[in-house]
Amino acid sequence: MAITMTKGQAGLTGNSAIAYAMKQINPDVSPAYPITPSTGIVEEFSSYVADGAVETELITVESEHSAMSACIGASAAGARVMTATSAQGLALMWEMLYVASGMRLPIVLTDVNRALSAPINIHCDHSDTMGARDAGWIQLYSETVQEAYDNLIQAVRIAENKNVLLPAMVCLDGFITSHAIENITLIDDAAVKEFVGEYRPVHSLLDTDNPVTMGAMTLQDSYIEFKRQQSEAMARARDVVIEVGREFGKKFGRAYGLFETYRLDDAEAAIVILNSAAGTTKVAVDELRKQGRKVGLLRPRLFRPFPFAEIAEALKNVKALAVLDRADSMSGFGGPVFNEVRSALYELEKRPRVISRIYGLGGRDYKVKDALAVFDDVLKIAATGKVDTLQKYITL
Amino acid sequence: MSSPAVTEKKQKVSVPFDYNKYLRPNKLPHIWCPGCGHGIVLKAMLRAIHDSGIEKDNICMVSGIGCSSRTPGYVDFNTLHTLHGRAIAFATGIKLAKPELKVIVVTGDGDALAIGGNHFIHVCRRNIDMTILVMTNATYGMTGGQYSPTTPMDSISTTSRYGNIEPPFDACGMAKAAGASFVARGTAYHTIELEKTILEAIEHKGTSVVDIIDACPTYFGRANKYKSASQMMETIEKDGTVSVKQADKLPPEKIEGKALRGVLHKIDRPEYCEQYSNLIVEKAKGK
Ligand code: SF4
Numbered sequence: 001m002a003i004t005m006t007k008g009q010a011g012l013t014g015n016s017a018i019a020y021a022m023k024q025i026n027p028d029v030s031p032a033y034p035i036t037p038s039t040g041i042v043e044e045f046s047s048y049v050a051d052g053a054v055e056t057e058l059i060t061v062e063s064e065h066s067a068m069s070a071c072i073g074a075s076a077a078g079a080r081v082m083t084a085t086s087a088q089g090l091a092l093m094w095e096m097l098y099v100a101s102g103m104r105l106p107i108v109l110t111d112v113n114r115a116l117s118a119p120i121n122i123h124c125d126h127s128d129t130m131g132a133r134d135a136g137w138i139q140l141y142s143e144t145v146q147e148a149y150d151n152l153i154q155a156v157r158i159a160e161n162k163n164v165l166l167p168a169m170v171c172l173d174g175f176i177t178s179h180a181i182e183n184i185t186l187i188d189d190a191a192v193k194e195f196v197g198e199y200r201p202v203h204s205l206l207d208t209d210n211p212v213t214m215g216a217m218t219l220q221d222s223y224i225e226f227k228r229q230q231s232e233a234m235a236r237a238r239d240v241v242i243e244v245g246r247e248f249g250k251k252f253g254r255a256y257g258l259f260e261t262y263r264l265d266d267a268e269a270a271i272v273i274l275n276s277a278a279g280t281t282k283v284a285v286d287e288l289r290k291q292g293r294k295v296g297l298l299r300p301r302l303f304r305p306f307p308f309a310e311i312a313e314a315l316k317n318v319k320a321l322a323v324l325d326r327a328d329s330m331s332g333f334g335g336p337v338f339n340e341v342r343s344a345l346y347e348l349e350k351r352p353r354v355i356s357r358i359y360g361l362g363g364r365d366y367k368v369k370d371a372l373a374v375f376d377d378v379l380k381i382a383a384t385g386k387v388d389t390l391q392k393y394i395t396l
Numbered sequence: 397m398s399s400p401a402v403t404e405k406k407q408k409v410s411v412p413f414d415y416n417k418y419l420r421p422n423k424l425p426h427i428w429c430p431g432c433g434h435g436i437v438l439k440a441m442l443r444a445i446h447d448s449g450i451e452k453d454n455i456c457m458v459s460g461i462g463c464s465s466r467t468p469g470y471v472d473f474n475t476l477h478t479l480h481g482r483a484i485a486f487a488t489g490i491k492l493a494k495p496e497l498k499v500i501v502v503t504g505d506g507d508a509l510a511i512g513g514n515h516f517i518h519v520c521r522r523n524i525d526m527t528i529l530v531m532t533n534a535t536y537g538m539t540g541g542q543y544s545p546t547t548p549m550d551s552i553s554t555t556s557r558y559g560n561i562e563p564p565f566d567a568c569g570m571a572k573a574a575g576a577s578f579v580a581r582g583t584a585y586h587t588i589e590l591e592k593t594i595l596e597a598i599e600h601k602g603t604s605v606v607d608i609i610d611a612c613p614t615y616f617g618r619a620n621k622y623k624s625a626s627q628m629m630e631t632i633e634k635d636g637t638v639s640v641k642q643a644d645k646l647p648p649e650k651i652e653g654k655a656l657r658g659v660l661h662k663i664d665r666p667e668y669c670e671q672y673s674n675l676i677v678e679k680a681k682g683k
Contacts (some may be wrong), residue, residue: 033511034539034555035480043540043554050557060542060555062510063481088461088480120461120477 003186010186014178015040017149018084018110018170022056023048024192025156027108028079028199031059031070035089036122037174038112042084064089068096075105076214078204080156082107086174087114087128094132100167101136101230103214106159107167109137110152113275113326114174115362123363124174126274130327130336136230138168138237139304141274143260145182147301148172150254153187154244156196161240164233165202173276175363187252195251234305241302258307259300261314263289267296269378270321272341274300277326277359277366284371295375300337308344315345319382320353322374324394326360334358334391353381356391364395418442418452423470427463431617431625433584433610433633434464437531440587441502442471444594456497458487460507462538463612464531467502481512484519487526495669498598499526505546506536509565513545520574522668523602529594530567530605533612541615552619571605572661578604579661584611585633586657596659602667609633609655 003010003020012020018041022030030049032042042058049058057074061067064085075081085093090111100107111129115121129139140155142148151170159168172178187195203212218226241258249255262282264270271281278299288295298314298321300307315321323342325335333339334356342354357374360366374394381387419442428434445455455473459465461480468475474497478486483501491499501508508516508530519526535553536542543553543560546567550559571579578600582590590608597604611617611632613625622628640658643651 034536034542036539039539039542043542046555047557058555062513062545092480117479 005186008185009183011181011183012145013040013181014145014148014172015112016044017145017184018152018172019044019048020186021149021152021192022082023054024187024189025080025082025153025196026054026193027056027082029057029059029071029074029081030083031061031067031074031081032083033061033064033067033085033089035064035086037114037178038084038086038089038110040178041110041112064092065096068093068100071107071109072096072100072103072105075100075107076103076205078201078206080160080199081105082109084110084112086112087116087122090128090132091116094135097132097135097137097167099215102226104165104230104233105167106165108152108155108159109167109169110148111169111171112174112178113171121362122174124176124326125361125363126171126325126327127361129169129171130329132169133304133336136166136234137304138164138166138234138241139302140168140170140241141301141303142170142172142177143275143278143299145172145177145180146184146254147256148177149184149186150248150252150256151301153192153195154241154248154256157244158237158240160199161237161244162202164237164240166230166233166237171275176276185254191251195248238302238305238307256301258302258310259298259314262297262299264296264298264314264318266294266317268294268319269375269382270296270298270315270318271324271371271374271378272298272300272315272321272337273324274303274326274337277324280366280368281371283368284375287368287372288375293375293379295379303337303340306340306344308340309347311341312344312348315341315352316348316350318352319385320355320378322355322357322378324357324359324374326358328358328361338391353385353387355381355387355389358391358393359395366395370395413443413446415442418445418472419470420472426470427466429614431611431613431628432463432537433533433612433629434467434531436584436587437464437529437590437608437610438467438470440582440584440591441529441594443591444598447591447595448598450498450598454496454498455500456487456490456494457500457502458483458490459502460512462504462507462536464502464504465507481507481510482515483507484512484515484528488515488519488524491524491526491669492672495525495673500598501526501528503528503530504537505530505532505534505567506544509545509567509570517570517574520571520576520603520605523575523577523665524668525601525603525670527594527597527600527604527606529597529608531608531610532567533610533616534564535612535616537612537615541612541619547616551616553616554619567605567607568660571603571607575603575665576605576661577602577663577665578659580605580659581607581609581637581655581657583609583633583637583657585629589639589657593659600662602665609637
């Protein structure tokens with residue numbers, strides 16, 4: 001598809017923008033298997049491949065398990081590798097996700113967030129990537145089409161950084177972001193090429209002068225050391241995300257950090273929420289601010305590694321907050337983002353009260369009125385210091 | 397067992413067939429596109445089940461993911477809509493837990509032969525008593541027309557813009573080679589014949605596979621310049637196939653490149669669940 005730009009802006013769906021970023025990045029190999037709602041990405045990308053607009057080897061395999069396996073093989077051989085999936089597709093990759101991160105392969109994957117079965121549902125929630133949160137992959141979440149496009153380009157740099165060498169996934173909301181058209185600013189092909197740079201793998205199976213073994217058997221003698229190194233690399237990724245986000249901002253005018261705050265500075269009550277629903281919440285924040293209520297928002301962008309200290313610092317003056325999760329960890333104690341945020345706040349001397357709300361599973365709409373109702377609860381808690389309902393489902 | 401069923405069948409022909417007995421009308425309209433072959437296959441399948449005389453509560457219909465896999469949602473049997481490629485694995489569990497159920501798997505070529513190819517060959521090898529209806533339209537319809545393992549070479553799809561370079565599977569050849577004791581092919585175009593073939597498959601004991609050629613006009617048809625759904629059916633299903641019964645009488649040039657329709661392979665071979673239960677009984681008896 002030819003992209004027509006007017007004054008540097010193009011109207012693109014999330015999927016088209018991701019496909020376009022992939023075209024600009026021009027990975028060496030892209031193994032893929034279709035699944036709603038991410039299919040459009042590879043569909044459009046396959047046109048770029050067919051038209052010779054990229055040099056990528058597109059491998060259409062017979063399942064997502066094979067797709068991630070092929071990603072691992074190609075990446076271990078020294079190729080720059082990208083793929084895309086959703087929900088069951090990511091779930092079927094599970095076994096391989098851990099192999100990719102354990103072998104320290106900087107594969108970049110786009111996950112268009114969709115609910116996991118059963119019951120079958122093709123619409124947005126975050127149960128797929130939240131399930132993969134401990135797989136050793138860097139996770140970047142995106143509120144808008146623009147951010148998804150920008151995140152993907154940055155993800156390549158973050159994953160391939162020599163201090164990191166970990167796979168990264170960029171997450172955007174199924175249908176809400178993947179299929180909605182937004183006017184976004186595209187970066188020049190040459191500038192993207194320069195930003196991501198040429199990929200020179202640190203270790204590669206095809207480098208026969210320096211033979212290496214990857215993923216081999218390690219028992220009690222060394223397995224734990226590998227995991228420690230992996231864990232340290234993940235912790236280092238935090239700084240790299242900051243550096244790359246800053247450099248991206250300098251070059252292209254859109255800077256990114258670990259999270260975004262919105263009218264949070266003097267806020268007494270706040271909502272913490274991921275991805276597209278943050279946009280809806282900002283409208284509620286504005287409405288309440290007009291009435292003089294001190295409310296704000298924090299939207300994590302980097303979820304893995306989780307920026308514990310920075311998030312605690314940003315929320316330390318808030319009296320009460322609600323963490324809204326579009327996934328339930330089924331632990332009996334709120335959603336995954338809630339647990340991370342609450343744990344991050346534990347280090348503070350004076351801790352805000354925190355409640356968990358699960359919303360929008362399986363694509364259920366989350367509206368401004370829902371955000372207002374949550375703020376209502378949080379403001380009451382901020383005023384009284386008393387929590388009535390620690391956790392509950394909303395948008396029912 | 398088979399002869400009384402035949403007389404019963406004859407009597408039933410005069411009884412008007414009531415689709416509502418087998419459908420869940422509140423789940424309609426279905427999602428299939430105009431011109432899609434899946435609706436015709438659904439009809440043939442329901443009529444075959446009706447003719448078999450099997451009580452609908454004794455049937456369990458299982459599917460994976462894809463356009464054809466939406467079938468169980470519309471029918472009033474015990475139904476299970478599972479994961480992409482895994483219908484046969486779920487069905488195997490059901491059959492072992494409740495061997496008295498008639499298990500029917502409704503699947504597509506992408507579901508059964510690509511992501512679920514492993515389960516497909518192993519159910520055939522074990523000869524577990526179930527009927528597998530593979531709706532082969534050479535396409536992943538639900539995700540927008542990617543090529544599948546049955547897409548003919550040179551065909552255009554969303555993932556083969558300048559023609560497919562991968563040779564396709566012959567689902568029947570694969571089922572037979574893997575050990576299925578009943579292998580047949582039908583098409584949506586030959587609806588009455590298909591109904592009979594499905595009935596025979598249902599009545600067979602052991603793994604019965606019916607490869608059903610039907611058309612996806614929305615993706616495969618448009619991408620490959622078929623003028624209409626009916627023209628597509630005529631070209632692929634009518635002109636592209638020949639009945640096994642006629643094949644013997646035709647000169648080789650008339651059958652070249654055509655897929656054979658009808659029952660292609662039928663043998664008697666021990667069925668897995670029966671062997672399993674015999675073994676348990678035998679071992680329980682002791683020496
Ligand atoms: S996409 Fe193709 S297979 Fe699916 S319902 Fe439409 S015509 Fe049938």
